Amino acid sequence: MGVEAENRIITINGETISPGQASLVRMGISRLPTGTLIDIPVHVFNGKKAGPTVLVQAGLHGDEINGVETLRRMLQEDVFNIRKGAVIVVPILNIFGFIHFSRDVPDGKDVNRSFPGTKTGSLASRIAHTYTSEILPQVDFGIDLHTGGSQRDNFPQIRYSAQDAKSKELAEIFNAPFYFASRQINGSFRKTTFKMGIPTIVFEAGESMRFDEKSIQKGMDGIQNVLVGLGMLSKKGGVKQKKSIHLGRTRWVRAPRAGMFVPETKNGAQVIKGQVLGLVTDTYAKKNKKIKAPFDGHVFCINNQAVVNQGDALFHIGSTEPINLNK
Template sequence: MGEEEENKDIVIGGETVNPGQNKLLTISIDRLPTGTLIDIPIYVFNAKKPGPTILIQAGLHGDEINGIEIVRRMLYEKRFKITKGAVIAVPILNIFGFIHFSRDVPDGKDVNRSFPGNRTGSMASRIAYHYVSEIMHQMDFGIDLHTGANQRNNFPQIRYTEEDPNSIKLAKVFNAPFSFSSRLIRGSFRNAAFKMQKPTVVFEAGESMRFDDFAIREGMQGILNVLKHFKMISKIEPVYAERSKTIHLQDHKWLRAPTAGMFIPKIINGSEIKKGQQMGMVTDTYAKNTKKIKAPYDGYLFCVNHQAVVNQGDALFHVGR
């Protein structure tokens, strides 16, 4: 009787994580003007038995902190005790943005528009380059954790790539409250993963620079759903979010401010909507001019802009059906 097959090695930054090992590794990216070296911390959990390698990453935009807390909490609760395959967990990809409370790196560039990157390019491009060469080629699937930006609060949702059947399957397994296809954006992590034939989904929940415990628990539940589906864990205890099947949205659109003024929402995020229903209003400060915002069709609300003072054309509600 032959020996049982072992899982593959994971090699990052010249350091090897053998089957059965767990390690905290780092990739050196750049220095602050003070000379302080900036590293990206990477946790690797490599089980003895063979299975898929799943990348779970957060902080691609440094101000989107819910994802960072999802990974931190799962590390703290030792939720990556897998029995097969491997998990590569990256709590903060964009360290520069995180310490500057910013979506971008200090030169103003977006790391999520800089893939696959360049070894001698801008800071954002170098981060993307090292990430592709050190990590992405080793993953089989990716889960990218985000929040809404600029005070936009996303109800927990999973976005997948329509052109990739395995990305669609991964979204179904994750089973967030809402799911829909999202176009590939040039220079994005998901676009780079698609070109490398690495199925990836994006979890969006909450808003930037604000913790949302509901969004965090939904994200943790989705990740555990994926690990259990691939038999990397045997059970999920505790269950963070009891839910039925994801609501799949076939199409979606933004409802925009009809005029400048103060924005007053009249509906709770995540709610079902009915055609013609008043969802909110934009009013001037003198109560002389008020514009109602009504639902364009029967469907669901899955993002609300929490900006109180808006300009004409600003995106206020994201709805789908």
Template sequence: MFENSENKNITIYGETVKPGEDKWIKIPIDRLPTGTMIDIPIYVFNAGKPGPTLLVQGGLHGDEINGVEIIRRMLFEGCYKIKSGAVIVLPLLNIFGFIHFSRQVPDGKDVNRSFPGVKNGSLAARIAYQVTYEVLPQVDFGIDLHTGGGQRNNHPQIRYTSGMPESKTLAEVFNAPFYFATSLISKSFRKAAHNRKIPIIVYEGGESMRFDEYAIREGIQGILNVMKYAGMIHTIDPMWIEREGSTLLTSHKWLRSPTAGMFVPQVLNGSSMKKGAILGFVTDTFATYCKEIKAPYNGFVFCINNQAVVNQGDALFHVGK
């Protein structure tokens, strides 16, 4: 995948990082109502030896904090001190959502539905514009870090782009517990990268506004696996133990609530399931009914909704085989 990689300067927002240099770059986006300027912080680690350029991005959705912690921890531990190539790190893209405990920016728009962006558009469009035109031109491949939305907890998993072999290879190398192909969403970051023929894998682990140590450690392990595969590092700290292999899911579906009530799961996230097994149930507060949620086939549960009170049609389990 990286045969033609060359040593190069990386230029973002008018600042150049030469081979052998590390630099912290800030892209100004907007001000808070108090007048405080908000910048997108970008770390660039450009090794002296030639190699590919990796993008590691967190906080595209402001309330998905596990990715932010994955990147912070790797920065603190010096994990991006690479031997070859370059790593561009966006620890927290949607700062406005982060400080408002929100998936979106303050006007309600989703940055991940705003690509490729507009230079003088809405706040979400302007953030997307800077990533599309300042960051993506420098990148050969990338890892986008996410969690489940709301109170849906995603067991660590990688999503890759259908029909893009490079993306699938990266998913296999990352070696999360599960990986599967998903279609591209209009105006998403991954679609914008795909239009530039840049393979992006999406890591999902945990749920919004809640640290999940297992998901954080799996995310760090996966990023290190990819960096080693790309020749950026030679060894991985032995505390990160490699598993035998990731499980490819060739089909998946959501199991939804048949009625409103209280949802009580009966299985652990990430566990296997047998067709017909009871995964959980939805009941009312007066014990007048109890609707069982059963496994549709032999497979795995890789997302569970932690919301205790649900409405009819709410997604309860994401399952695959």
């Protein structure tokens, strides 16, 4: 999957990065009440030869730190020493949320529900607007790194847009353990890039505010797979990777009652219909309810919340059969 492009100059925040150059640009977005400037660090690697421009970002939700660490390591190891095209790397998009260990910005709004944003809107909307107008017009492909929220642990997975065949190709090249189509959410980064004609995938792995080594490594491997697949890096050698499993249908299994939640299966496990995934029990050991798999498939997310309410999402499972069971 290639993009024909001439050698291009990348321009961000008034700073230009010519072919063959690399630079760290700080894109100012706002100030704290103390007057301290808050800016988004943007690393740009512009190859000498023509090729596509790929945006790789993390920290759109400030408490989702696995992606931040993934890109930090890749920067430290000089992985983005590309031979053609350009890579724009944004390790922390939501600086405010990162500082406050929060998903959102101080006004309580979610930046990933505020795209494409407006110049005079809320803080979240202004961040989205600056990003959409400054960076996205120069991008051909996007990779957005996330984790599960609210104590949900996502097994490494890629989500793509069913309406965009190129995003599915990108998902296959990334080669996470699982990949599947998911709906575009209004105001999200991925929906905005879709409207702009930029194939984008979302890598979900781990949970918020907790490092997970496997998730970090899978993210690093997947990003490099994409850069190799686009001809921007030389082919990787070493261990042959297992082929990604495509999930044709997914479904949340929810708590049948309130109580203490005890999972009895591991994240990423293959399960069969009727298999006990866990149980919800009261605190007096008088009553418990077994939670069973509704079909053969794979568990790709587990809720690590120990005390749950009726209807809470506990297990996300998917099957390779192409039937939509989303609820």
